[in-house]
Amino acid sequence: MTQINSKIPQGPVAQKWSSYKASQKLVNPSNKRRLDVIVVGTGLAGASAAASLGELGFNVLNFCIQDSPRRAHSIAAQGGINAAKNYPNDGDSVYRLFYDTIKGGDYRAREANVYRLAEVSNSIIDQCVAQGVPFAREYGGLLDNRSFGGAQVSRTFYAKGQTGQQLLLGAYSALSRQIAKGTVKMHTRYEMMDVVIIDGKARGIIARNLRTGRLERFFAHAVVIATGGYGNTFFLSTNAMGSNGSAAMQCYRKGAYFANPCYAQIHPTCIPVHGEFQSKLTLMSESLRNDGRIWTPKNKEDAEAIRAGKLKPTQIAEDNRDYYLERRYPAFGNLVPRDVASRAAKERCDAGYGVGSTGLAVYLDFSEAINRLGRDVVEARYGNLFQMYNKIVDENPYETPMMIYPAIHYTMGGIWVDYECMTSIEGLFAIGEANFSDHGANRLGASALMQGLADGYFVLPYTIQNYLADEIRTPRMSTEKTEFVEAESDVQSRIQKLKAIKGNRSVDSIHKELGLTMWDFVGMARTKESLEHALANIVKIKKEFWTNVFISGETEDLNVELEKALRVADFIEIGELMARDALHREESCGGHFREEYQTPEGEALRQDDKFSYVGCWKYEGDDKEPSLLKEPLVYESIHVQQRNYK
């Protein structure tokens, strides 16, 4: 059986990263110029990696599907970024950030990676300030912090409700500087179609020029995947319309393990679904839970009257409101982690206390904060979020509580990587949301930005050199080599096959069908039966797609329908993998909730004796079931226990 080697350095957890750096191999400056690195994606992880590798002197080729690297979906992150600076003097430390992240991930993350993440977090803030990121400040001129779910300290740095935008523009500016210098060659409106493997090592990619529709070949000594998560498998999610999991699936089909696919994060505070034509769900930042209080009516009759439009939330007396998070979790209150808050909202709605016309919504109320702080302060903190809510829903959250409901937001699972962020294919790396490594079964708020930038600025630029140091004698290869030609021709035949179907269904209509199956049966609460049902449905959806999809236009032209079809073909495979992984994991942990495994109070019940491992799926062929490999999770410096936010 294949052994998983995660290459975790020896020694105490707090010294692993420094001892790794002290003993790793490096590449000298004259050799760096002769080494090519492909970075796919320009989000926080991709842009920061491409810029940092360019600064070091490597020859970088960077790709994005959008018209500019500044558009990657990291830009939509609202609330903030965590770091263990302890500026507020409230007891934070690298260890505490590490501990909170492991606990938040329900003891399903790799200890050594998480410690390193917490360790480099402080450098990220320094870096961003130096780039001119306008973080929020106090009147004294120093940086301001706020609190986020799953922590009892205030360690979140923010730039209004647009932190992701500001951090991404910081990384984009660093990237732009390298593009001008010529160390990074940028390819916008290009989509990766396959990874090219030569003698067991990743040596390049096949990409489709989205403007012309033509396939092109690119060589590199190493390939870095920074293409984000696969939340759009659910069709409706908080992800951007173009976010997709295809690059990850291409790597998977070439032999990279896909780890913990069933760990998907359902974010508790999103604007509820309103109609069949809906194309996406909008997130309302977790930071709102700092001052907003979540409630449903205490009496079912009131909830029914609200749903029928006969009663307004402002007419419900204080005594008749159930602040259910504060009631169930007095220690963390409204700031429990996302998985806990989402399940609690579902529990209330399923029990008949939901509001809104569909009954699938709860209130997020700012009236107490407005009375306590004044409207001006609330506006300064959350003004842009309130405006966004108002434009979408046409209601004023200063006057009536927001309505929110959970939605798919982030995927903790992803391409398996070792301590060096290298996948199970040599020379193929994965960073940011695209990999699986740091968040376990649930990610804490404001930690995605931290991980993306940690990987791109401070981890990969080191670890990739340990690999590239052995590649200095490898000359640049011709893209006329058989492996490149074959990879391109495989992509070409997949495209022709899709185009030749000439059926009667639009790509979106099949994607929506997949999304409904995923949400209903692989969503917030899963059972053996629901997952088996999902697997059976997905087989039918796959058949429908491959026999009845219709793609208009030409293949060698700008063709949006073809782009979507190629992505949906992969979403179907991911959906299957998620359901399969969820079915095998007979426990509840973090975002993965199996109804069969819960405590009497309805909390997630782990089965540590059986499932304290990373589930790594290995591709075995198109019509074969994938095989499961296990990386055991060993905790040396943390005592594993049941999560408790009471």
Add this chain to the structure above:
Amino acid sequence: MEKIINITLKIWRQKGPQTKGGFETYQLNGVSTESSFLEMLDILNEKLISEKQEPVVFDHDCREGICGMCSLYINGHPHGPDEDVTTCQLHMRKFKDGQTITIEPWRSRAFPVIKDLMVDRGAYDKIIQAGGFVSVNTGGIPDANAIPISKEKADEAMDAASCIGCGACAAACKNGSAMLFVAAKVSQLALLPQGKIEAARRAKAMVAKMDELGFGNCTNTGACEAECPKNISISHIARLNREFLVAKLQD
């Protein structure tokens, strides 16, 4: 409250950058006023696909007003009739039953059409590459709190930094000037001590690149500010002019 409306759409269709485009008219019935403008276009495209026709191509991605990917000139306004929103945040409740809606791509010499409503905004990236950054490498940075920055300056820099690079300012300008876009970046960085060091070089380089790429001159009409979905103030253009003048005097 939700209403159902029928609309007539006049949409610019153009097969490619070199081909001649023109308006096509489509009738779309049964549109919910709760749907967003882009969801309305999704509905149109589903209809076109069901008739085996090519859907209308338009840029979009985050659909929450922050990525800057969506564009569209709607009834003569970049991002449509609502204030302080991008096209993806515009909702059909802003339109009336029976209304005719004209949809065009950005109209600017520097943003050539790629297909239908999709344009090439690569020029904005080139302007940033000319100097829209602070020249620091990764690592070796002093503590983030080493240099205090007044809250007023930080907040003003944040307002300037809210620019999403959508191109509405240049598309709205009768001269096709990119001054608001350039000013937002120059101003953000000039307000902060980290960016101040290179302020003169940055202002000159970005303005020179803007001119080179075929954007027009600013004549202070204020159309850019009026149409900016992020409400970026033209006071930043005044700061850019000051920075530019100081830089020129230093030459």
